[in-house]
Amino acid sequence: MANQAFQTPKGTKDVLPPESARWEALITTFASVVERAGYGLVHGPMFEDIGVFRRMGEGTDVVRKEMYDFHDKGGRHVALRPEGTASIVRAFVQHRPVVPWKVWYATPVFRYEEPQSGRLRQHHQLGVEALGSDDPDLDVEVIVLLHDYFAALGLRQVDLVINSMGTPQDRKAYAEAVRSFLRHRLGDLSPEDREKVEAHPLRVLDSKRPESQAVTAEAPRMLDLLSDAAIAQFERVQAGLASAGIEFTVDPRLVRGLDYYTHTTFEFRSQALDAAQNTIGAGGRYDGLVESLGGPPTPGVGFGSGIERVLLSCDAEAVFAVQPRAVQVFVCDLTGGDAARDLTTELRRAGIAADRAFGARSLKAQMKAADRSGAKLAVLVGPDELARGVVTLRDLQSSEQTTVDRAELMVRVERYRGGASVAGLGGGAAPS
């Protein structure tokens, strides 16, 4: 292991320029979609008392085996967030904001898993949570936001699947119904699924194993057991989606991995992703979660969407290409560096994006750097300009060049940005 260079921990990635420009644009797009709907940004700790996350469901894989948990130096048992919702709910319980409380977040999330395409140990989620109303129109609002975010990115090959888990009582009764049904068909299930029957009967429903699917096809259907109130709720959601012009399919076997969901659950899947991980955004209603974290009975609904997977989908559909923001002006200095140092500062303070080369390189090298920077305009200062109190402006696309008084530089650059050509900047001097 001698001299083995450090690298990102397994299942994590660095996001560097120019790719990071895409992340910025993605988050900006998301923010504009949800803030338009009245959602405010929440920042919070990346780790919580482990109890906060255990409320996601003691039987879930995320809680049982994927949490990055540890004891800190004070003996507190804490965990890195494995998802966004529980922390938001904890914040709600702690601060008791007025309802409806509509917030959004952008956060890394951590799960100890075997990495593969679209699955990392640290990935990043954008999400919203809306607490304090059980109005199904809020479910619709949240789903529409996620849909419109994908649309804003240019994604087209996205399918929406929805289901209802009913009230907490419905969910419990249904789990019992499925369990007793499966008990009689144990022999027909795949061995792996057999073990889930007692602890986690609903998980068997979305098993991909053919033999299990044959069994679950005949299992009691959630939608047949829903209470009247839950059915009304679910129908209102469907009507709202239809009214928003959003296509969806109802899949009675859609069971999400976290136990807190009640009523509406939904998943957006990218058809452009052939990987096993094609869910790019998912969520649902969680009417019992606030209470289980010590708050007053408060309904809630929200979703999370993985940035990495969404970007993978964008790649697959060849949409949402983002150009990194280039500087506008590049200063080349042959006088020892004073001009580069002072002019870039002056330009930047005037609100103009400017860059320069360092280390007293040849003009050729500096021009090359100017070209690479993407700047439209180069400012050249050599001994000649210095002596005359002028600077040379060069349009890097047309190669037009002129000289202007140094004192006039800011005005000239502003005029150039306003659309004037370099030649028209009228310093009077001929190109040298």
Place this chain on the structure above:
RNA sequence: GUGGCCGUAGCUCAGGCGGUUAGAGCACCAGGUUGUGGCCCUGGAGGUCGGGGGUUCGAGUCCCCUCGGCCACCCCA
């Protein structure tokens, strides 16, 4: 956690059966133009062949271990 494939310069890749100083393209740097980019030409820098151990006269090439990547299961964003 289980199984399969893979790991050579910053990037994409060559390196027949193990055999002398490990190559190319792109990118980077310098020169060709005593003060000028994008094209072209020339040159340069950059690698303990993921890491460790073993077999052998000799290993990038074979074996073992390990780390990492990809894929499937599982799970999920």
